[in-house]
Amino acid sequence: MTAKKLVHATRMAIRWGDMDAMGHVNNTVYFRYLEQARIEWFTEIGCDPDPNGEGPVIINARCTFIKQLKYPGEIEVLTYVGGPGRSSFEMYHEIRRTDMQEVLSAEGGAKVVWVNFPSEKSVPLPEEIRALLPDV
Known part of the structure; x- marks a missing residue:
């Protein structure tokens, strides 16, 4: 089991424009939710990218869709981090509905x-x- 540490939580409204023709939040929007949470944490810890210096870059992104999100509603994105490597670490996220008994989406x-x-x-x-980051 990978050690994970909760580092950030944020809430966001599900917007009408997040939905697609199928009447649910489009799969690409989930990645925007994750990106927003990641950037908020980086900003919170004073880690704004400096094009003339050093900073974080993501080399892959993943999402498992568990339950559809639909407008209207509110979500909470929980952000966890894993242990450090030499130059990298893993970030993990959970997207939950907050207005429907905190359903994992x-x-x-x-x-x-x-x-x-x-x-x-x-x-x-x-x-x-x-x-x-947590100790490994």
């Missing part, structure tokens, strides 16, 4: 790699980021 995540943007190469995770 999706699970997803992304692998984050710390990159030197000018050289376009991975670099070791900074100690301040490593300190936020």
